[in-house]
Amino acid sequence: MTTRLLNDxxxxxxxxxxxxxxxxxxxxxxxxxxxxxxxLPVGQILVIFGIGGALVFAGxxxxxxxxxxxxxxxxxxxxxxxxxxxxxxxxxxxxIAVIPLSAATVILQATPLVVVAGAALVFGxxxxxxxxxxxxxxxxxxxxxxxxxTDSFSVLSVLAVIGMIGFAGRDLASRAAPASxxxxxxxxxxxxxxxxxxxxxxxxQAQTYVRPSLEISLFLLLAVLxxxxxxxxxxxxxxTGDVSAVTPFxxxxxxxxxxxxxxxxxxxxxxxxxxxxxxxxxxxxxIVWRGKAAKVPAPTAxxxxxxxxxxxxxx
Numbered sequence: 001m002t003t004r005l006l007n008d009x010x011x012x013x014x015x016x017x018x019x020x021x022x023x024x025x026x027x028x029x030x031x032x033x034x035x036x037x038x039x040l041p042v043g044q045i046l047v048i049f050g051i052g053g054a055l056v057f058a059g060x061x062x063x064x065x066x067x068x069x070x071x072x073x074x075x076x077x078x079x080x081x082x083x084x085x086x087x088x089x090x091x092x093x094x095x096i097a098v099i100p101l102s103a104a105t106v107i108l109q110a111t112p113l114v115v116v117a118g119a120a121l122v123f124g125x126x127x128x129x130x131x132x133x134x135x136x137x138x139x140x141x142x143x144x145x146x147x148x149x150t151d152s153f154s155v156l157s158v159l160a161v162i163g164m165i166g167f168a169g170r171d172l173a174s175r176a177a178p179a180s181x182x183x184x185x186x187x188x189x190x191x192x193x194x195x196x197x198x199x200x201x202x203x204x205q206a207q208t209y210v211r212p213s214l215e216i217s218l219f220l221l222l223a224v225l226x227x228x229x230x231x232x233x234x235x236x237x238x239x240t241g242d243v244s245a246v247t248p249f250x251x252x253x254x255x256x257x258x259x260x261x262x263x264x265x266x267x268x269x270x271x272x273x274x275x276x277x278x279x280x281x282x283x284x285x286x287i288v289w290r291g292k293a294a295k296v297p298a299p300t301a302x303x304x305x306x307x308x309x310x311x312x313x314x315x
Contacts, residue, residue, distance in 0.1 A: 012245040015237045015239075015240035015246040016237070016245065016246055018240055019233070019237035019247075019249040019250060019252070020249050021237075022230045022233035022236075022237055023230075023249070023253035024252070024253075025226045026256075027105065027253055027257045027259075027260055028226045028230075028256075029227045030101060030104070030105065030260075031260045032220070032223035033049070033097075034097060034265065035219050036212075037097035039216050040210060040216060041202065041205070041207040041209065042090075042093055042097055042198075042201060043200075043202030043205060043207050044198065044202065044209045044210070045198070045220065046090065046093060046195070046197050047199060047202070048198075049191075049198075049224055050191045050193075050196075050197070050198055052191075052220070052224030053190075053191035054195065056224065056225075056228045057184050057190075057228070064184060066184060068188065070181070070185070072181055073189060075177070077176035077177045077178070078177055078178070078181070078189065080169070080173040081170055081173035081174055081177060081189075081190075082189060082192070083169075083193075085170045085193035085194070086196055086200075087162065087165070087166030087169070087197075088166025088169070089193065090163070090166075090197040090200075091159045092159075092160065092163030092166070093163075094159045094163070095107075095156070095157075095159040095163055096160075099154065099156050099157055099159070100261055100267040102262065102273065103261075104160040105257025105258065106145055106254055106273065107145060107157070107160040107161055108160065108164050109253065109277075109280050110142050110280050111164050111167050111168045112247070112284050113134070113135045113284060114135075114164065114165060115168045115171050116131060116135060117132075118172045123172075123175070123176075128290070130286075131286075131287050134286045134290070135287070137279055138280045138284060141275070141277070141278070141279030141283065142276065143276075144272050144275050145157070145273055145277070146161070170190075174186065183235050247288050250284075251281045251285070254277060254281065
């Protein structure tokens with residue numbers, strides 16, 4: 001038993017480190033995209049980023065002997081997944097292009113709260129009043145950050161909120177996706193969705209693509225590599241330790257995003273940002289804790305019928 005506990009603890013520790021690494025590299029990806037958005041149209045960034053990521057995941061799938069197309073790719077859950085991926089990617093990239101990276105990153109951390117609410121409403125998962133209260137408090141944290149109705153409110157912050165909702169929908173659709181689709185195929189078609197988002201936005205904006213400089217090309221290449229590396233680290237994390245032990249470390253992305261925003265882009269924090277961040281993170285951690293507690297089986301009475309923990313056994 002002791003050996004098993006030690007192995008579980010080691011797996012959770014390694015999984016947590018993979019999760020922290022994933023969140024750090026995701027933040028780096030965002031920073032490179034934001035830097036590129038100062039020069040290139042958003043649609044062009046999405047197309048280049050999508051092509052790069054799709055090529056990498058297609059190569060990984062072929063290395064694993066997987067076909068690049070199977071009939072489950074066009075299943076209903078996958079169609080929803082691609083639709084939400086388009087919304088999430090497009091609006092989140094628009095957000096980090098026009099609002100502080102720190103603000104967009106913080107708002108994105110509300111995604112797990114929306115996923116839990118969606119799981120209850122769409123899949124009928126049981127969510128008690130405590131977790132519903134935590135979801136509401138987390139959403140209040142988002143409102144505190146964007147501060148609607150005040151002089152400091154920017155409608156552009158809504159872009160990050162829409163992107164967050166898109167990513168939550170993608171995660172929910174991923175849960176319903178056929179099990180036959182591997183991580184590499186999900187990544188491949190996820191990046192295809194990014195290409196579609198870029199093409200649609202470019203056509204809508206009637207944007208003319210520009211030739212990127214060597215520096216901007218390097219930024220985009222590093223963004224693609226960071227995105228693929230982060231995705232791989234995330235999959236490693238979710239498959240190494242217990243989900244309940246690893247998931248809370250998703251919120252380290254908030255720390256990395258804020259740090260990069262302050263250090264690289266000269267962004268400033270304010271009380272609303274810190275307060276909203278605290279509400280979102282605490283709500284998310286509470287939901288993870290409640291979900292873990294709900295899965296712990298209640299102590300059962302031994303066959304002798306003797307009391308458990310000093311309490312009489314109900315007949």
